[in-house]
Amino acid sequence: MEEEKNLNFIEQIVENDLREGKNDGRIQTRFPPEPNGYLHIGHVKAICMDFGIAEKYNGVCNLRFDDTNPVKEDTEYVDSIQQDIRWLGFRWGQVYYASDYFDQLYELALRFIREGKAYVDEQTAEQIAEQKGTPTEPGVASPYRDRPVEENLRLFEAMQRGEIEEGRMVLRAKIDMANPNMHFRDPIMYRIITSHPHHRTGRKWNVYPMYDFAHGQSDYFEGVTHSICTLEFVVHRPLYDYFIDQFVGEVPSNFPAWKEGSDYRPHQYEFNRLNITYTVMSKRKMLQLVKEGLVAGWDDPRMPTVCGLRRRGYTAEAIRTFIDKIGYTKVEGMIDLGLLEHTIRESLKQTAPRVCAIFDPVKLVLTNYVGDGEMIEAENIDGMPELGSRIMPFGKELYIERGDFLEEADKNFFRLSPGGREVRLKSAYIIQATGCEKDSEGCITTVYATYDPTSKSGTEGGNRKTKATINWVECGSCVDVEARLYDRLFRVENPSAEEGDFRDLLNADSLKVVTCKAEQSLRNEMHPVQVVDGIAQVKHFQLLKQGYFVIDPDTNENRLVLNRTASLKDNWQK
């Protein structure tokens, strides 16, 4: 039986359109990133929507780079964006660029001018802003608003020929300077950009269309039916519709299957963007963190970028599950970072092999141990023998966590304490502490214990219950491992809501690098990380009681570097 799943409001709209036979029963979406930065988890929410709708309703989702501003855009980003989308597990139909339509858009602009719907304004940006009015006061008309068509035509063509200096003139739509929607107050359609070549068209163009004059038209040209975006574009929708109204019904140039007489027209729908506590979701701020070296790069594991999350150890599956859990509405909210962490724990707990590593080691000597070269076999995940096992050398001298021993323990502490409870060494023997040795400053240097040789795990004598199980590694065989312990990037839940500089809100402890002593089996991981399709392959572990970790690409034959993806929940409060 199919699981009953509630539809989000976009899916309801789509199903309704399908029921009514709109757009010839077609569903077509697009993901329209601007190639001016790396994808972050907020984009993933949009990607899951755009690609998800197409997948679910047998439609197609194309990738379209919204590259109308050469000042900010670069091919570097075009590549990384495609890589990230593929990694997430989505496949687009076609790759398009808004710049594919520059010729058509230019023709359309000329037509607007001829029809008296556009004019060339030669005021400064400041003057134009001034005349725009405010949300509560109407704007006033530009002195150039009623320029003759011929003059507009001549000037706009001069703009494109590069005869006009950047910033000297713009092409404006002639709509309504008193409209309560600010975007209708003669919005700019084209501006001159001669200072930067375009990453695809080079120096061909000296004028470039603004978003509002490019996006809806591009949708139309391609046959997009549902143009889904985030809430900040709601106020742009009337303008989106206005521009399309001017030529709707004409043959869409990049949509060969279009049929004469079709009712086709694209519609824009908006959903709430993703905000997560203790991070920022603004490309501008991320770029600043990267440029100023406040993080190690776009793929710093503390960053909410797709590449950052990947390096942190988040799987594509877990990220998509997370997006699925948070849903789509029109309510602007803030998602608890805890939900993202919960999702990755849920995913990794079933697959990540368990290994021992001691972070704050203290030597444990088993005074009655006489064995030599003993090997212990332990399952990679307890209770799942099909996932294999590994060998752990055992011996008289081990490292255990300093925190697992307390000289004077209260009843809430059920680990090692002299004369205290019996404690199990994970997968090995039951021991009992007898005492400890301290240095001149009172710091414990060695813990002494006796072990019960008949209590080995998996044997009959090992069935005895203990209240605690502690981790250990054998001193002679263990390996030093660099562990990078990541925590939330910011100290406050919502850095964007705070007054002042957001950089002052960074969490100074968001990265701690420590060296821990890990069990011998991790030596097998000391080799360069494999790279497939430009993406470093990840391998996860759970360091028992410490959390989930992933091997970092900085790893080589000489050192193993682990990034903490997420800690384990810790209910032991003191």
Add this chain to the structure above:
RNA sequence: UGCCUAAUGGUGUAAUGGUAGCACUACAGAUUCUGGUUCUGUCUGUCUGGGUUCGAGUCCUGGUUAGGCAACCA
């Protein structure tokens, strides 16, 4: 003194005129060779006034609150 959105537990979402449900969090207990996991339970919610209706979270209406809108950005 404008226009556009939206208001359901601490958080995120569902209920499409008919029992306010789910997940996360928190707390409590049980289980456990990870103080993890698992299981069970508990707390906490329809912004507000009026109306329509046998019946309203849902429809109508007035208010309140929050967010967005005045880039030659997208």
